[in-house]
Amino acid sequence: MEVLTAALLPLLLMGLAFTLPAISLVVKDQRFFRVYAVVAAVLAVAMALDVAIGVYKSGATYYWFGGLRPPLGIAYTVDKLGALLGLLSAFLLSMSTLYSTWMIRSKWEYLYYTSLLALGAGSIGCLYTGDVFNFFVMLEVLSLSAYVLVAFYRDNPRAVEASIRYAIIGMVATSLYLLSAFVIYGSFGTLNMADVALKARSPSVFVHYSGGVFGNVVLSSALALALSMWTFTFKAAIFPNHFWLPDANPEAPTPISALFVAVIDLIGAYGAIRFLYTIFGAGSIVEPLRSDIMLVLHVLGALSALVGALLLVVQTDVKKFIAYSTISHMGLAFMALSLGTERGVTAAVVQLVSNSLSEALLFYSAGIAIVASGRAIEGLGALRRYKLASVAFVVGLLNLFGVVPLFIGFWSKVLVFIAMVEVGYIASVLVLIASTGISGIGYVRLIRYVARSREVVGEDERLRNLT
Structure with missing residues (x-):
């Protein structure tokens, strides 16, 4: 079963992460960065849950980047193990992001949340890639x-x-x-x-x-x-x-x-x-x-x-x-x-x-x-x-x-x-x-x-x- 969500999740987190430094040039309120990161992390959980439900209902999912069939192109292939651990990683990312809104106080919070979301993108990408x-x-x-x-x-x-x-x-x-x-x-x-x-x-x-x-x-x-x-x-x-x-x-x-x-x-x-x-x-x-x-x-x-x-x-x-x-x-x-x-x-x-x-x-x-x-x-x-x-x-x-x-x-x-x-x-x-x-x-x-x-x-x- 081909599922676009599996490919979009790491890319979306990466895109949202590296958009933050650009936004920081205009927005200076640290509360915005906290809300932004929480929304991104919660969205990651929702997408990871969607992938997991699809895998456990219909079997392993895949996505071919650029429409190129493997082995010519890069493929994301998510089986039950990848789906389970991907959902776990997204959940823990969201928990750490929420926790960070309470604990982290710094003028560099946009850099913190950029790195945090990128870490989430990297971990889920490792779990989903084939x-x-x-x-x-x-x-x-x-x-x-x-x-x-x-x-x-x-x-x-x-x-x-x-x-x-x-x-x-x-x-x-x-x-x-x-x-x-x-x-x-x-x-x-x-x-x-x-x-x-x-x-x-x-x-x-x-x-x-x-x-x-x-x-x-x-x-x-x-x-x-x-x-x-x-x-x-x-x-x-x-x-x-x-x-x-x-x-x-x-x-x-x-x-x-x-x-x-x-x-x-x-x-x-x-x-x-x-x-x-x-x-x-x-x-x-x-x-x-x-x-x-x-x-x-x-x-x-x-x-x-x-x-x-x-x-x-x-x-x-x-x-x-x-x-x-x-x-x-x-x-x-x-x-x-x-x-x-x-x-x-x-x-x-x-x-x-x-x-x-x-x-x-x-x-x-x-x-x-x-x-x-x-x-x-x-x-x-x-x-x-x-x-x-x-x-x-x-x-x-x-x-x-x-x-x-x-x-x-x-x-x-x-x-x-x-x-x-x-x-x-x-x-x-x-x-x-x-x-x-x-x-x-x-x-x-x-x-x-x-x-x-x-x-x-x-x-x-x-x-x-x-x-």
């Missing part, structure tokens, strides 16, 4: 926006330094992905994901416009897969490429910190699923090497789960605490998606959705305490004055803990557990249990701070209308 190179373009849009937003508080030297470090390593990561795209094009004569997937499974196939395969496609496919996985583990903050998240995330504005752990990391995991299952999936010519790469990813996921859990329990900065919690849970998601089974992918997706919603909820609620008393976890007692925020914070922690059957976090870990048992990965089950138990110590610790630490009464004017 083209390897277009994925790179949207990944660059996402990344460049993130670099700018980390350094938004330009008077803070730590924010500028964190942004520069993040940008340098991030550009290396995306460059490796670009190299992967070059390798794919050189071997398969195409950048269309479906076309590459077809030739990876049937190298003798000859496709109009893209031809057949060239050279040693087994070696080139393995190289492309390895290079792209390095990029995706960086974006998903998987050990040992996790270091940027606790560094950059705390220095970004709180609404952006929420998107870092809920959307940007999500794109890394999504990219890994696309390459491991859609492009170079089961039955492809790179199958033996693919299995080795998935084993490496599984080990790295296990290390991420344990390292993240161990480091979060000793944090005194609430933003760094949430960052390490994300690293641990992304590790569990990678352990699941690298099992090579349908149930493993399902478990990974549920884990990703659960983590995104929970980590974003933690940032939105903790942001109130940060405004009132700073980032130290001892200041979480400030949340007791704001009942809804304190309840949201505790719910987010309990969902991440994953031991309460009322929450999706429990069932996501159950699915991960079942997927591991099915393939006989008992050691992985022990990692799941250990990381859950260790991180649970940290979650309970934060709940105690909310309940028992000194209640701080913030004097910031943004707190006056909250109850």
Whole structure:
């Protein structure tokens, strides 16, 4: 089914984003920029919902840019996974935009909302595209926006330094992905994901416009897969490429910190699923090497789960605490998606959705305490004055803990557990249990701070209308 909405959504967000600087030459009222951004974000949710409904009713949707059939032109292809995560990303973009209208106060708000909407366009573009190179373009849009937003508080030297470090390593990561795209094009004569997937499974196939395969496609496919996985583990903050998240995330504005752990990391995991299952999936010519790469990813996921859990329990900065919690849970998601089974992918997706919603909820609620008393976890007692925020914070922690059957976090870990048992990965089950138990110590610790630490009464004017 051809759907124009899927193609329009990222382009519309991009257009609305880069119209703002021009509008700022005429309009100076900061309230206009806030309303403009909220309307754009809500429109994105409506369009993403329309795409998702169409996909779940009628199957995968597609759009050919310029009317050019693949593999000649760029195609957007949205299946159930892309539609679900696209809707989730649009929803979180709208929540962060609304939250920003309360938290962000600056004469540069038009630049802030320009970058925020561009980040949303890049993330949804990555989820909707069916083209390897277009994925790179949207990944660059996402990344460049993130670099700018980390350094938004330009008077803070730590924010500028964190942004520069993040940008340098991030550009290396995306460059490796670009190299992967070059390798794919050189071997398969195409950048269309479906076309590459077809030739990876049937190298003798000859496709109009893209031809057949060239050279040693087994070696080139393995190289492309390895290079792209390095990029995706960086974006998903998987050990040992996790270091940027606790560094950059705390220095970004709180609404952006929420998107870092809920959307940007999500794109890394999504990219890994696309390459491991859609492009170079089961039955492809790179199958033996693919299995080795998935084993490496599984080990790295296990290390991420344990390292993240161990480091979060000793944090005194609430933003760094949430960052390490994300690293641990992304590790569990990678352990699941690298099992090579349908149930493993399902478990990974549920884990990703659960983590995104929970980590974003933690940032939105903790942001109130940060405004009132700073980032130290001892200041979480400030949340007791704001009942809804304190309840949201505790719910987010309990969902991440994953031991309460009322929450999706429990069932996501159950699915991960079942997927591991099915393939006989008992050691992985022990990692799941250990990381859950260790991180649970940290979650309970934060709940105690909310309940028992000194209640701080913030004097910031943004707190006056909250109850």
